[in-house]
Every structure is written in structure tokens, then in C-alpha cells.
Amino acid sequence: xxxxxxxxxxxxxxxLATGCxxxxxxxxxxxxxxxxxxxQLLARLAAEDYESIEAQLDPRIRTPSARSTLEQMAALFPxxxxxxxxxxxxxxxxxxxxxxxxxxxxxEYSDSWLLAHVVLQKREGQLTILGLNVIPQDQPLQELNRFxxxxxxxxxxxVFALAxxxxxxxxxxxxxCIRTPIAKRKWLWVIxxxxxxxxxxxxxxDGSYVIQPLSFSILGAGFVRAGFYxxxxxxxxxxxxxxxxxxxRRHLLAQxxxxxxx
Numbered sequence: 001x002x003x004x005x006x007x008x009x010x011x012x013x014x015x016l017a018t019g020c021x022x023x024x025x026x027x028x029x030x031x032x033x034x035x036x037x038x039x040q041l042l043a044r045l046a047a048e049d050y051e052s053i054e055a056q057l058d059p060r061i062r063t064p065s066a067r068s069t070l071e072q073m074a075a076l077f078p079x080x081x082x083x084x085x086x087x088x089x090x091x092x093x094x095x096x097x098x099x100x101x102x103x104x105x106x107x108e109y110s111d112s113w114l115l116a117h118v119v120l121q122k123r124e125g126q127l128t129i130l131g132l133n134v135i136p137q138d139q140p141l142q143e144l145n146r147f148x149x150x151x152x153x154x155x156x157x158x159v160f161a162l163a164x165x166x167x168x169x170x171x172x173x174x175x176x177c178i179r180t181p182i183a184k185r186k187w188l189w190v191i192x193x194x195x196x197x198x199x200x201x202x203x204x205x206d207g208s209y210v211i212q213p214l215s216f217s218i219l220g221a222g223f224v225r226a227g228f229y230x231x232x233x234x235x236x237x238x239x240x241x242x243x244x245x246x247x248x249r250r251h252l253l254a255q256x257x258x259x260x261x262x
Contacts (some may be wrong), residue, residue, distance in 0.1 A: 030090040034101045036251040037117040037127060039085065042105065045070065045132070046077040058121060073134040077114065082107040088115075088141055088229040098123050100130065106141050106229070113137040145205045145231040155209070160252045162236040166196060166220035173242035182252050189252075193245045196220025196237025205231035 044052055050070050057066060089104030099122040107114040119131030137144065149156070170193065177186075177193045199215035204207075217237040224233050243250075 015021060020037050030087050030103075031092055031101055034120055034122075035087055035090070035103055038101075038103045038120060039105065041118060041129065041132075042107075042116050043211045045074050045134075048074050050074075053129070056127075058130045061130065062113035067181065070132075074130065076134045076136050077107075078109045078112060080109055082109055082114075084108040089117075089226075106137075108140065113140050115141065141229045145229060147204060147232050152204075153207055155202065155207060156204065159200065159209075159234055159236055163221040163223075163234055166236055166239050170194065170196065170220050170239050170242045173239070173245055176249070177245055180249060180252065183255050189241075194218060195241055199235050199237040201233050201235040203231050204234055 016056040040054075041053065048071075050067055053070060054062065054066060085108070086105045086106045088211065089102070091102040093100050094100075101118075101120040101122070103118045103120070105116045105118070107116065113136075115137055117131070117133040117135075118129070121128055121130045131240050147252055174190065174193050177189055196216075196217040198218065199212045201210045201212065215237065217235060220237045220239045220242075222235050224235075225231070226233075
């Protein structure tokens with residue numbers, strides 16, 4: 001299986017370093033032909049051209065209820081034309097001879113926004129529609145996923161504070177570990193201290209979180225963002241290695257010094 005995904009953090013750094021427009025940089029990683037197909041598909045949906053869309057549906061979703069579903073989605077489009085359409089997400093995956101494109105577009109109107117997700121599949125050169133979804137929004141995606149403390153819960157504040165405190169605590173223990181003479185396998189202690197174990201990942205936008213018991217995190221904290229428009233995911237992990245080292249440091253020093261001379 002081969003998979004190609006946009007490396008959002010790298011792109012963000014590149015955009016800041018070169019002064020490039022973020023949307024323009026993202027466009028370079030979007031399959032242009034398929035993206036244009038998806039844009040035309042959404043335009044036909046807004047125009048209620050159901051027959052042409054049904055003709056291109058993948059057989060797996062060409063069901064008797066497909067027309068009703070298309071009508072419900074078409075009703076979500078405002079009567080006016082969009083003032084702007086931005087591609088806010090793009091993923092391409094290849095399995096054997098089948099290519100799947102996941103594309104997300106943000107339509108901007110005078111006083112509202114609309115997210116449209118399109119899944120296309122190419123098999124033997126033929127492109128079909130595998131999925132389609134439309135979600136009205138009352139604010140743009142970048143504003144919705146903006147990193148802000150306004151209206152955030154106690155959990156947000158706690159995770160943010162831990163994301164600062166845990167790395168500081170681990171760095172303190174790590175420096176102490178490196179400077180402490182340890183008789184055996186000091187490098188294992190250094191690795192153990194540097195890692196946070198049992199990770200909690202918080203979606204900063206909606207407050208949902210996931211606990212991963214078997215996850216490891218360098219310095220016990222981090223964050224990721226899915227592209228320029230996705231939510232910030234802030235992660236913290238328990239500094240178990242640092243705690244264990246500080247608790248056993250005196251014992252380790254005593255082992256290194258050996259028995260006192262008679």
C-alpha cells in the first residue's frame with residue numbers, strides 16, 4: 001500500500017520561511033484535475049442537476065435513496081453564488097490500481113460558509129463519486145479552529161498548563177540525569193527520562209480528547225495541526241521516567257560510589 005499525505009507542519013514552516021501565501025502553497029499539493037472535477041460536481045449539486053451526478057456515482061452508493069440524499073444536500077446551498085471557494089483539505093491514497101481522493105472545500109457567501117467533502121475514486125482511468133457531504137457553517141474554518149482561550153473550559157487551561165510544565169520538568173530531570181554518574185546503562189535512563197508515557201490528546205476546537213495508554217511523547221508534550229485549516233491537537237503525557245529517576249537518584253549515586261573503604 002502506498003499513501004501520500006500533505007505534511008502540514010512542514011508546509012507551515014515553509015510558508016513562514018518563504019513568505020508564500022499559505023493557500024497557494026497548499027494548492028501545489030492538490031490533484032488539480034480531480035479537484036476541478038469535484039468543484040464542478042458541487043456546482044452541479046447547487047444547481048440541482050441530479051441526473052448528471054447520479055450517472056457518476058460509484059455503484060456502491062447508487063441506491064434508491066441517492067436522489068433524496070442529493071436533494072437534501074442541495075437545499076443546504078444558499079441561493080446566491082459563493083464569493084470564494086477554497087480547498088481546505090486534500091488527501092490522495094493509492095492501493096493496488098485504485099486511487100482515492102478525499103477533497104474538502106470551503107464555500108464563502110455574504111454571511112455564511114459551507115463545507116463540502118468529496119470522495120472520488122479512480123479505477124482503470126475512470127473517476128467515480130464515492131462520497132459526498134455538505135455542512136453549513138456560521139464562521140470560516142480558520143476562525144472556527146483558531147487557537148484562542150475565549151470560551152475554553154478548565155480542561156483546556158489544565159492541558160495547556162501541563163504542556164508547559166511537563167517539558168520543563170522533564171528537561172530539569174534530563175539535565176540532572178546526564179550530569180549524574182550512573183554505573184550501568186546510563187543511556188537507558190536518559191531515554192526513559194526524556195519520554196512521557198500515557199498520552200492525552202485534546203482537540204482545542206471542540207474539547208474532545210483521547211487517552212492513549214501505549215503512546216510515548218518526547219519531553220511529554222506536543223501539538224499537531226491538520227493543514228492550515230484543521231484544529232490544533234495539544235498532547236501531554238505523564239513524565240513517569242523523570243519521576244522515577246528523581247526518586248531513585250540517591251540510590252543510583254550510592255551504587256556508583258560503591259561500598260565505603262574500611
